[in-house]
Amino acid sequence: MQAVNTPIQENEKLNANTNEAERKPSGAEQMNDSAAKVGKTVGKPFAKHPKMTMRNVDVFYGDKQAIHDVSLDIGKNEVVAMIGPSGCGKSTFLRCLNRMNDTIEICKVSGEIKLEELDVYHPKQDVVPLRARVGIVFQKPNPFPKSIYDNVAYGPRIHGLVERKTDLDEIVENSLRRASLWEEVKDRLHAPGTGLSGGQQQRLCIARTIAVSPEVILMDEPCSALDPIATAKIEELITELSEKFTIAIVTHSMQQAARVSHRTAYFHMGKLVEVNDTKRVFTNPEHELTEAYITGRFG
Amino acid sequence: MDFSQIFMVMAATIAMTFFLGRFRALKLGQAAGGRKSLNSLPAYYGSLMAMWCGIPCFILLALWMAFDDVIISQAIMQELPQAVLALPDSERGLIFNMISNIAENGARAGAEPYMVTAAERLQSLRETSQLILIACLASLFLIIMVVIWARMSAQTRARVQVENGFKWLLLICASIAIFTTAGIVFSVLFESIRFFQSVPITEFLFGMEWSPQMAIRSDQVGGSGAFGAVPLFAGTLLISLIAMIIAVPAGLMAAIYLSEYARPAVRSTVKPLLEVLAGIPTVVYGFFAALTVAPFIRDTGGLIGLSVSSESALAAGLVMGIMIIPFVSSLSDDVINAVPQSLRDGAYGLGATRSETIKQVVIPAALPGIVGGILLAVSRAIGETMIVVMAAGLAANLTANPLDSVTTVTVQIVTLLVGDQEFNSPKTLSAFALGLMLFTITLVLNYIALLVVKKYREQYE
Numbered sequence: 001m002q003a004v005n006t007p008i009q010e011n012e013k014l015n016a017n018t019n020e021a022e023r024k025p026s027g028a029e030q031m032n033d034s035a036a037k038v039g040k041t042v043g044k045p046f047a048k049h050p051k052m053t054m055r056n057v058d059v060f061y062g063d064k065q066a067i068h069d070v071s072l073d074i075g076k077n078e079v080v081a082m083i084g085p086s087g088c089g090k091s092t093f094l095r096c097l098n099r100m101n102d103t104i105e106i107c108k109v110s111g112e113i114k115l116e117e118l119d120v121y122h123p124k125q126d127v128v129p130l131r132a133r134v135g136i137v138f139q140k141p142n143p144f145p146k147s148i149y150d151n152v153a154y155g156p157r158i159h160g161l162v163e164r165k166t167d168l169d170e171i172v173e174n175s176l177r178r179a180s181l182w183e184e185v186k187d188r189l190h191a192p193g194t195g196l197s198g199g200q201q202q203r204l205c206i207a208r209t210i211a212v213s214p215e216v217i218l219m220d221e222p223c224s225a226l227d228p229i230a231t232a233k234i235e236e237l238i239t240e241l242s243e244k245f246t247i248a249i250v251t252h253s254m255q256q257a258a259r260v261s262h263r264t265a266y267f268h269m270g271k272l273v274e275v276n277d278t279k280r281v282f283t284n285p286e287h288e289l290t291e292a293y294i295t296g297r298f299g
Numbered sequence: 300m301d302f303s304q305i306f307m308v309m310a311a312t313i314a315m316t317f318f319l320g321r322f323r324a325l326k327l328g329q330a331a332g333g334r335k336s337l338n339s340l341p342a343y344y345g346s347l348m349a350m351w352c353g354i355p356c357f358i359l360l361a362l363w364m365a366f367d368d369v370i371i372s373q374a375i376m377q378e379l380p381q382a383v384l385a386l387p388d389s390e391r392g393l394i395f396n397m398i399s400n401i402a403e404n405g406a407r408a409g410a411e412p413y414m415v416t417a418a419e420r421l422q423s424l425r426e427t428s429q430l431i432l433i434a435c436l437a438s439l440f441l442i443i444m445v446v447i448w449a450r451m452s453a454q455t456r457a458r459v460q461v462e463n464g465f466k467w468l469l470l471i472c473a474s475i476a477i478f479t480t481a482g483i484v485f486s487v488l489f490e491s492i493r494f495f496q497s498v499p500i501t502e503f504l505f506g507m508e509w510s511p512q513m514a515i516r517s518d519q520v521g522g523s524g525a526f527g528a529v530p531l532f533a534g535t536l537l538i539s540l541i542a543m544i545i546a547v548p549a550g551l552m553a554a555i556y557l558s559e560y561a562r563p564a565v566r567s568t569v570k571p572l573l574e575v576l577a578g579i580p581t582v583v584y585g586f587f588a589a590l591t592v593a594p595f596i597r598d599t600g601g602l603i604g605l606s607v608s609s610e611s612a613l614a615a616g617l618v619m620g621i622m623i624i625p626f627v628s629s630l631s632d633d634v635i636n637a638v639p640q641s642l643r644d645g646a647y648g649l650g651a652t653r654s655e656t657i658k659q660v661v662i663p664a665a666l667p668g669i670v671g672g673i674l675l676a677v678s679r680a681i682g683e684t685m686i687v688v689m690a691a692g693l694a695a696n697l698t699a700n701p702l703d704s705v706t707t708v709t710v711q712i713v714t715l716l717v718g719d720q721e722f723n724s725p726k727t728l729s730a731f732a733l734g735l736m737l738f739t740i741t742l743v744l745n746y747i748a749l750l751v752v753k754k755y756r757e758q759y760e
Contacts, residue, residue: 100648105562131650138648142641145664154659155649205645212649 042286043276044263047075051216051246052097052134057111059092059101066092069111070272072265074216079238079247081261081278083254085293088267090250094218096120097248098134099127115216132159135214139221141201143193143208148185151193151204152176155212171211179207180237199230206237210245217241219249223256235260254294258282266290302364305429309360309436313353316444320348323451331453339458347457350464352443356436363432371424378420380413487738490731497725498526503732505529509695511715511726526729528736530697534612534705538687539680541616541701542623546676549620550627551669557628558635559657570632577625581685588618588690600702610692613701619686626676634668635661667752674748678741684709708733 050073059067067089074080082090092101099120101107113120115133132155143151152172155161162168172189176182181203185196193204202222209217219238223231238247238260251257257264257278264281266274266289274287285291324344328337337344372395376384383394394414401410401418402425495503506527553573557566593614600607607613638661646656662669684707692704693714715730 098648100644103644103647127647128650128652131648136644136648138641138644140641142639142645144642144645144660154646154651158649158651158655158659208645208649 041071041272041275043274043280045072045265045272045275047073047078047263049076050074051076051078051116052248053112053114054093054097055112057093057096057109057113059089059096059110060106060108061104062106066270067096068270072272072275074246074248075262076246077242077244078263079242079249079261081257081264082248082250082267083252083257083264083293084267084273086252087269089270090265090267091220093267094220094248094250095136097216097218098131098136100136102127128159132212133214134216134218135209135212136218136220137202137205137209137222140225141198141205143196143201143204145192145194147190148176148193148196148204149189152207152211155208159212161212175207175211176204178210178241179203180233180240181207197230199226199233202226202230202234203237206234206241210241214245216246216248219247221250221252224252231256254282266293268293302360305433305436306360309356309440312440313349313356316352317345317349319345319444320447320451321345323348323448324457327451327453337453338456339461343457343461344451344455346461346464347455348444348447348451350461351447352440355443356440359436359439360432363428363435367428367432371421371428374424375417375421379417383413484738487731487735490728491735493723494725494728494732498729502526503528503729507697509711511711511729524726526725528708528733530695531706531708531711531733532736533697533699534691534695535681535707535709537612537699537701537705538616538619538691538707539677541613542619542680543673543677545617545620546623546627546680547673550624550672550676551631553624553628554631554635555657555662558632559653559661570629573628574625576622577629579622581622581683582689584618584622585685585689588614588686592618593690596702605702607702608692608704610690610704611702612691612705615687615691616701618690619680619683622683622686623676623679626679627672630672630675631665631669634665634672637668638664667754670751671748674744674751678744681737681741681744682709684713688713708737712737 052074054070054072057067057070058065070093072080082094084090095101096109096113097120101109109121115130118130118133119125120130120134144154146154149172152175153168156168156171162171173182173186176185181200184200185191185204193201196204202225206217206222223234226234235256238249241247242262249257249261261278263275264278265272266281266285266287268289274281274285274290276286280286281290282294285294321341321344324337324341325334327344328334328341331337334341375398376391376395379394383391386394397410398414398417398421401407401414402421503526506525507529508525508527509530510525512524557570557573561569589610593609593611596611596614596617597607597609642660642664643656646660651659687707687710691706691710693706693710694704695706695711696703698705712730712733715727715733721727
């Protein structure tokens with residue numbers, strides 16, 4: 001239930017902020033004024049070899065519009081970071097990419113989202129194969145209450161990817177190695193996954209996701225519940241993973257976006273303001289709102 | 300004035316001391332330079348005063364009420380004529396009852412002169428006792444109040460003391476249940492020991508025949524009793540098993556539907572409706588079982604050529620199963636809802652379908668709570684009496700055939716204790732032994748439930 005409410009609550013929070021802004025001038029006031037300044041997306045929203053293409057995406061929670069007309073490409077083997085103030089809709093947008101928003105009844109998505117030639121929101125599209133191709137890692141590590149082995153083996157099992165136990169063992173080992181967790185857990189594969197530390201749990205969740213061999217991995221603030229050392233490990237991992245996978249990552253840490261991503265998308269109150277090469281966004285942003293955000297004038 | 304009046308006057312007086320204490324604190328505060336210089340809020344000083352004045356007075360009153368009658372009646376009995384004192388205990392008790400009757404309602408025909416004298420003496424003793432009590436209470440109260448008044452200062456840590464007093468109050472409330480349980484256990488235990496003096500414990504535990512008759516005369520026909528509890532426990536087990544076969548799948552699946560599939564509107568209507576089942580008196584289930592289900596089963600059995608007795612374990616078990624569905628479903632629904640959404644998201648994110656997520660992630664995570672709910676339902680099924688009395692019969696058959704009539708432990712306890720019984724015959728005492736066994740079994744079940752829950756508790760966090 002919590003996950004159902006969160007985006008709406010965030011919206012309300014945002015509204016509360018804008019109301020407050022009338023009384024005292026603050027960063028929030030600037031943000032409120034700025035809503036008018038968001039025009040067409042500036043920068044380079046499109047990629048040469050797109051893996052996922054989103055065109056004119058609108059998302060509604062009931063009557064509230066959370067995403068306004070967003071168009072964006074995620075290129076093959078590219079890492080795209082999505083940044084922006086709380087409640088700006090970046091998580092909502094990310095969750096549209098593998099239809100995780102389906103669990104929220106009042107959520108309606110319009111526009112076009114494509115994974116290569118596959119229409120993600122086609123009425124006849126089954127979410128099971130879609131999610132096998134577009135995996136997701138959540139903000140809070142959420143290992144299943146099962147052993148480390150079973151956590152990683154879960155995806156291959158439900159998709160029937162393997163026929164023999166030895167194949168499964170191999171997938172589990174490879175996934176754990178790729179999530180750079182193997183050395184730490186190889187002697188206790190049958191211990192519960194919930195017994196690991198927070199950072200290890202998150203790497204376990206990443207291993208679990210890549211065990212299905214998806215093409216795209218979505219990461220929803222994967223490091224916000226972790227300490228700096230665990231964060232560094234995951235960031236290193238993201239860079240390695242980008243050799244094989246396409247990654248979209250939502251983050252609140254601008255340093256993180258700067259470290260791991262190729263392109264950065266700045267969201268503001270449900271609109272996509274600017275997409276540019278990461279270096280450009282953090283050194284010479286095109287849009288004044290992006291500049292205001294990265295220099296800490298609001299958010 | 301009787302005790303309840305004394306009690307009420309005392310309670311009112313003590314409530315007054317709250318304001319007295321508060322007043323005193325405010326004065327102290329003024330003298331020390333404003334309320335801020337007080338250690339605690341003025342209300343705490345009031346509560347402190349009321350607490351210290353109240354507790355000793357109530358303890359005194361309680362002790363007095365407990366021992367006053369005993370002491371007075373002792374004194375009266377000693378003054379009775381020698382001839383009366385020589386009588387046996389039970390007759391002396393009767394005489395004392397007559398005396399107190401006279402004291403309360405005046406003399407009646409048939410009262411001996413010595414009784415009238417004793418009654419007057421009783422009356423005066425009671426009045427004196429009450430006067431002494433009131434004097435004691437008043438002086439105790441005043442002394443304490445003055446002492447506290449004098450000792451109260453701005454530095455008195457009233458809040459800490461009141462908080463401590465509150466803690467003790469809570470502790471006392473918590474121990475009431477424990478002491479009651481202990482009391483029940485001991486009363487059952489002692490009677491059971493008396494039973495085991497006449498019937499060996501091995502016969503009770505392993506005997507295959509139950510026919511609780513005791514010969515009143517030694518030459519009576521059919522007077523030899525058999526106290527083998529195995530058929531009763533077998534019957535209990537059989538009926539509980541049937542009930543669980545009905546209740547566990549139905550309850551669990553209802554819970555899964557309600558928590559995972561149903562829309563909020565459906566859920567908020569269906570869940571209370573399901574819980575209404577738990578509110579139906581068991582006697583109503585009982586006649587439903589006896590008048591509707593049992594004949595139906597017998598007739599259906601007859602159609603396919605089975606001989607079904609009109610009171611069958613199956614009928615009782617079926618209806619009992621329906622009765623405990625809400626126990627399983629309601630508790631399971633709560634624990635399934637408590638499984639964090641993040642776990643479901645994790646499974647969905649890997650491409651699991653809804654039913655895969657439920658089977659492989661949600662149910663395992665909710666397992667401890669579900670097991671707890673099921674064990675609660677088992678305890679309920681084992682302890683259930685009314686349905687079985689009406690639908691399963693009284694015949695202590697040792698059988699595994701659900702179409703036969705069987706009986707359960709609780710039903711036998713009821714039949715043993717209903718009506719006029721001699722309280723020293725093994726027949727009656729066997730009820731306590733059965734109760735003790737039942738209590739032990741339920742306790743063991745609860746313990747197992749605790750172990751299960753403990754083992755799996757840290758599964759998700």
